Amino acid sequence: MQLQVKMTKMLQLLLRDKNLYFMLLPGLVYFIVFRYFPMAGLIIAFKDYDIFKGIQDSPWVGLDIFREVFSSSDFKDILFNTLLISFYKLIFGFPVPILLALLLNEIRFRFFQRLSQTILYLPHFISWVVIGGIMLTLLSPNYGIAGDIMRLFGVEPFNLLGSRDYFRSILVVSDIWRNAGWGTIIYLAALTQVDPTLYEAAVVDGANKWKQTWHITLPSIAPVIILLLILDIGRIMNVGFEQILILQNPLVRDISDVFETYVYRVGIQRGEYSFTAALDFFKSVVSAVLIISAHRISKRLGQEGLL
Amino acid sequence: MVLKTKMLWRFKFVVVAALIMVWLGGCSGEENTKNNQGAQSNQSGEQNNHGDNVATTGEPDELTIYAYNDGIGLNDGAIKYIEEKTNTKLNITTGIGEEMESKLNVMLASGDIPDIIQYQTDETELKYAGSGILLPLNEYFDKAPQLEASRSEEVWQAMTHADGNIYTVGIQTPSVHFVTMYRKDWLDKLKLEVPTTIDEYYAVADAVSNGDPDGNGKKDTYAFGASGELGRYFDHVFGAFGVLPDYWMERDGRIVNGTVQPEAKEALLFLNKMYENGLIDPEFITDDGNRNKNKFKAGVYGAQANFIWVFDSNNLNNYYTPFKEANPNGEWIEGPVLKGPGTESVGMRMLSQRGWLKTSITKDSKNIDAALRLLDWLASEEGNRFVNYGLEGEHYQVDEKGIIKKTVEVEEAKKYGIDKFVLAKSVSFDTATPRFLEVKDFTEKNALSEPADGILVPEIGKFGKDLKAYTNTEYLKMIVGEMDIDKEFDKFVQEWNDRGGKEFTDALNAAYQERK
Incomplete structure (x- = not known):
């Protein structure tokens, strides 16, 4: 009886908002077809997959392939590189858009604000292939500006991109240069939502700019910051395939190879599908664990979660 | 209180807006793949x-x-x-x-x-x-x-x-397509002869790199560059010491890989010295084939192993003409296999039949x-x-x-x-000039043939590419001085063997004996 009431209620709700649900449908279909359905392919991580036999007829090997992955000499390097580069990108890259947004928000001259904002986020639209070419030229010790600067300071010019000491820093800096401006957009949107009366009240109470930022602006956009942090932590295993693939060279391969580049090189190019499927499976599980924990923590901190 | 709810509502709006943006971003990315898939299935x-x-x-x-x-x-x-x-x-x-x-x-x-x-x-x-x-x-x-x-x-x-x-x-392709070559006009200017020993080669490499052979007052010339991959660009130096890296050679009736021979260590020490003294283009690590080719054509290098095409004025691959356009007085001359310290020297590698x-x-x-x-x-x-x-x-x-x-x-x-x-x-030399054929014969005569060529063992698929990539990275580290060659070369050899090199070598030898 109760169930029936519930069902009728649900049906009524469904009917009432049928247009909205209808609009939701394409999104759902998209996720099921392109995101959930391909997951079935993960079974090749448990099989000795041979392209000529097909997924069906390839023999099951249980967890053998996972054992092979975890004992391979490359695995430790890749995991370490992935976490380290991601960690650097998060530590140095995450605060930059917030700072930029706060600075942009303080510009009172509208035209200049728009202009600088546009200039800041334009690099986001340049593909890594192009940026890679530009960087190769800029950082060239013989012909690039980097070589000129080094000579100016009396340093013997050396190849920055071919240096094991600097390569990861270059990855982080170029990533910030490309994406920080784009990241400000969401914060700027959040900043426009801050109630101006709060600032007025603060001014009356004698708060200076710094105090206003600290006590009003930042707390006001905190939910957005937390949300983006959760998203970033969920992506920590995805370091940026294109960037590393393009900037990489054989000298720094062992210190810059991450899951994505390794899977591409070994899985796609060499055709070791099962091995890399297992590797990627591991990566996805870690990502899922990370994102769920980040969500839990943010809830505990009293912020809005993601799920 | 009312204010707070209102604010919360606004934040929710922002969150939703942000989510939409993220979703749109993801979506447009997916769309590309979708289109590609569509095109492919069509x-x-x-x-x-x-x-x-x-x-x-x-x-x-x-x-x-x-x-x-x-x-x-x-x-x-x-x-x-x-x-x-x-x-x-x-x-x-x-x-x-x-x-x-x-x-x-x-x-x-x-x-x-x-x-x-x-x-x-x-x-x-x-x-x-x-x-x-x-x-x-x-x-x-x-x-x-x-x-x-x-x-x-x-x-x-x-x-x-x-x-x-x-x-x-x-x-x-031609069985050998590399030859040791020198800029004849630079040698003349610097009053040097084509080197015959590795020590003479060092002197020449030093002169073409640091003696300002192009006379523009800048340090912008080098003995040679490469394209990140080890292979052929270093063969003239390795050959002088009697090994070719990433190449199978016969030693006392057994097939061994040049990569892990003790002579390779000597060659690496020599290359490291060249690199430290600015004789090798520091961009050889980041250059790809095209960039290397363009520098070659522009006249940056003076004492190198490189494609024989530059000797062919009829060449379709177009090494000769652009080089001449950039360097009207530029002229290349081929050099003999360099003599190393004591050991028997070897020539260029041969391409697989x-x-x-x-x-x-x-x-x-x-x-x-x-x-x-x-x-x-x-x-x-x-x-x-x-x-x-x-x-x-x-x-x-x-x-x-x-x-x-x-x-x-x-x-x-x-x-x-x-x-x-x-x-x-099939390869055809019907357009080649006599000068080109002369150089081609010269380098082919001296080349080192690979005894394992044509032996197909499953280990090629299992270890080949991995060992190649590993060797490449470690060799580059040693050349640029990131790794102490004296201390770590033996460790490298050990690791190479452990990564399947030994198994690979044994399998090749077994098949080789059988074929004999």
Whole structure:
């Protein structure tokens, strides 16, 4: 009886908002077809997959392939590189858009604000292939500006991109240069939502700019910051395939190879599908664990979660 | 309180807006892949249709081909001409570089198997042959006599698998295409001779790098550069010490890899010294083949191992002309194999007789006869000359010495489709100048042959690429001084063996003894 009431209620709700649900449908279909359905392919991580036999007829090997992955000499390097580069990108890259947004928000001259904002986020639209070419030229010790600067300071010019000491820093800096401006957009949107009366009240109470930022602006956009942090932590295993693939060279391969580049090189190019499927499976599980924990923590901190 | 709820609501709005943005971002990314997938499945759909067509007599036979992409255009005049000559209709899909074999793998995995396929590595050949999808060509040679005649007995021997079958036609280049060379004009200016020993070489390398041979007052010249991959660009130095890295050589009746020989350590120490003193272009790590080629053409290097094409003033690959344009007084001279400290020196590496590109017919093809007919014509003297140079009178002329002179510009030749469709091409020197042939003979005479060439063991697929990549990284570390060669070379050798090098070497030796 109760169930029936519930069902009728649900049906009524469904009917009432049928247009909205209808609009939701394409999104759902998209996720099921392109995101959930391909997951079935993960079974090749448990099989000795041979392209000529097909997924069906390839023999099951249980967890053998996972054992092979975890004992391979490359695995430790890749995991370490992935976490380290991601960690650097998060530590140095995450605060930059917030700072930029706060600075942009303080510009009172509208035209200049728009202009600088546009200039800041334009690099986001340049593909890594192009940026890679530009960087190769800029950082060239013989012909690039980097070589000129080094000579100016009396340093013997050396190849920055071919240096094991600097390569990861270059990855982080170029990533910030490309994406920080784009990241400000969401914060700027959040900043426009801050109630101006709060600032007025603060001014009356004698708060200076710094105090206003600290006590009003930042707390006001905190939910957005937390949300983006959760998203970033969920992506920590995805370091940026294109960037590393393009900037990489054989000298720094062992210190810059991450899951994505390794899977591409070994899985796609060499055709070791099962091995890399297992590797990627591991990566996805870690990502899922990370994102769920980040969500839990943010809830505990009293912020809005993601799920 | 009211204010707070209102604010919360606004934050929710922001959160939703942010989510929408993220979703849109993800969506547009996905859309690309979706479109690509769509395009691909369309393509394969088309091909399937063609494959199902049953050819009737007189009508052209339809063939689907997966080929190396050197800019093949389906409407190229050359393709039309070949279709006419062989009574076929060609549906060509292409791939290039490292993507070539992965694309083919995906096509095969989806059950879409072309009549003729091309791929590059022995690893892939072994895999396909092992899966039984390739047609044993040796059983069909009576239908393709010109194809059989286009390659020597020795080459077919190298193409033969352990089961006695030949599955592939190899596309070859000259057996040696590198030579040690020096800028003659720079040597004259610096009053130096072509070096014959490794110590003399160091002096010359130092002079061309630091002696400002181009006279512009800047340090912008080097002995040589490379393209990130170790291989050939260092062979003149390694050869002086008696080894070639990543190359199999015979020592006391056993096959060993040059990479892990003690002489390689000496060569690495020498290269490290060159690098530290600015004789090697520091960009050799980040340069790719194209950048290296452009620097070569621009006249940055003066004492190097590089392509012999620069000696050929008729060259299509176009090393000679751009170099001369950038350096009107520039002139190259070939140098002998450098003598090292005591040990026996070796020359340049030889390219595999198996070719750099391989063509196979698939076993389940419905048009085996047409595929054989096509390959047979392409391998014939007429066909090969057409693929290489086009049509006589229209694209080239033969002078009184029998040397082919191209009469059309490179761009025009490309537009017509000359030298692009290399399904069964054999190397031809009909356009070469006598000077080029002289240099070619000079370097071939001194080259070191590879005893393991043509021995196909499964270990190639298992360890080959991994060991190569590992060697490359470690060698580069040693050359640029990131690794202490004296201390760590032995550790490197150990690790190389542990990564499968030992197993690989043993397997090759076993097969080698058997072949003997």
